[in-house]
Amino acid sequence: MLQKLTIYILALLLFSCEKIIDLNLKNAPQRIVIEGTITDKEKQCYVFISSTQTIDEINRFEGVQGGAVSITDSRNNTYRLTEVEKGVYYNESLKATAGETYYLKVKVGNEIYTASSTMPPTKVNLDSITVTYNTIYSNYTTTAHYTDPANEENQYLFSIYKNRKKYNSFYVVNDEYSNGKTVKQNLPVFSKEKEDLIYKGDTVKVRMSCIDKNIYKYWYSLEAGARGGTGGPGSFGSPGNPVSNIHGGALGYFSAQTNQTQTSVVK
Template sequence: MKNITLFLSLFMLALTGCEQVIDYELDEDTEKIVIEGLVTNQLGPYTVRVSKTLGYLQNGQTPGISNAEVTISDDKGNSEVLQAKENGIYQTKDLIGTIGNIYFLKVKVNGQEYTSQSYLKPVTTLDSVTYKFKEKNAETDEGYYATIYFQEPKGKGDYYRFNIWVNEEQEDDIVAIDDEVYDGNYGDPEIDIALQKGDKLRVEMLSLDRPGYDFLRVLGTMQYYTGGPFDAPPANAPSNISNGAIGYFGASAATVINSTVE
């Protein structure tokens, strides 16, 4: 199985600059185009990275492609050709992500065209945080555990991604949920991190479409796959890019809450 490093900050880590190694089963002589990008309802610029897979025996960050033509448009007639930066990075200048719009990505590389689309779904508001102190036991570290609260809209089919920072350092866990448990009710998930008094907590909640949720769920499985005798082999991460490219293009709305343990 081939390991390649994707700049998943563009999607799953919401522009934090982190990277994630993903396993793809690639033929020895296969070279794939890798495309990663995200549009949000936050201020831009938004970033798309275009790269290609390394040789079969090479692992690491995929080399950027500098001669691509990258365009993002929406279903309201807005369109922008992204500006090329370094290492296969392309960025918007004026585009503003809007809830309810469908965003279309088109990438042209060496005469080939790759496309994708994503619906920028609304996200509910994180309205409060509470803390509960727990003593140390066989399964729990001693500390304060945060519960976040939000009103989940009625109607099945909502998906969310959570990013968590403690004292300005982002946690690595990939947390993506659907609305099976909370549909139409008040959500109250507990964050499984032992905090101490004075710790600063930041939680970001992003809306996902179904392909984005499926993508992150597979990545979450990969994150904790150890290769042990009782582990099922992880599936390839899905891609919503056409023409055989791998990676992901998504659109998300974000809501953030900040709190300090007192």
């Protein structure tokens, strides 16, 4: 969701050709937001359609109903997504194949929005996670363990859950400094809220997604916009306008990605 997210960039990558534009949500006209994902597993193909909100409503999902949503693969097979609730579109059986490009088409009213995303050719395994107490952060820190393939570019998106509740934190990483290496990726949670702290007995889950370069740019630029928020680096005030791969004037993204998880009980 384009809401109050916290995203921590763990590897730097500059995009000189892109420009980040801050949005003034108080005065800006409403725009369509499309957030679509297709993964390497069935029952994980969703497209969420919503509209931008005022600052006072930023935590509320305002779904847009009545859209026509389809995904076409590179062999010209087209799959329809069904609206299962307001603004939520779903295909139960569609899953992505490594290296294949998928094309999203969304029609809302008289407007048509399109996007494409290529499934990464290599599914990098999330080997394990560990959760250890970190005296610097005065909290438990989760570490993801994986081996980055050599001689190819890879990008990763990490999400963390505690007791089945997803944190509003994303970590986006590339392999600029870890190509071909065994990686121990720290994923600290910086929230000071008591309910966000990790305690003994908690169940922590990490989801690692292999994403294409355009989706990496999206999350990276979203973090860049977040730096202008009143909460300082890594926190959101008014979100910026990230580098979207959606064409037609909508905000958001469409991502073909792998998903895999590992779980650990804190001892």
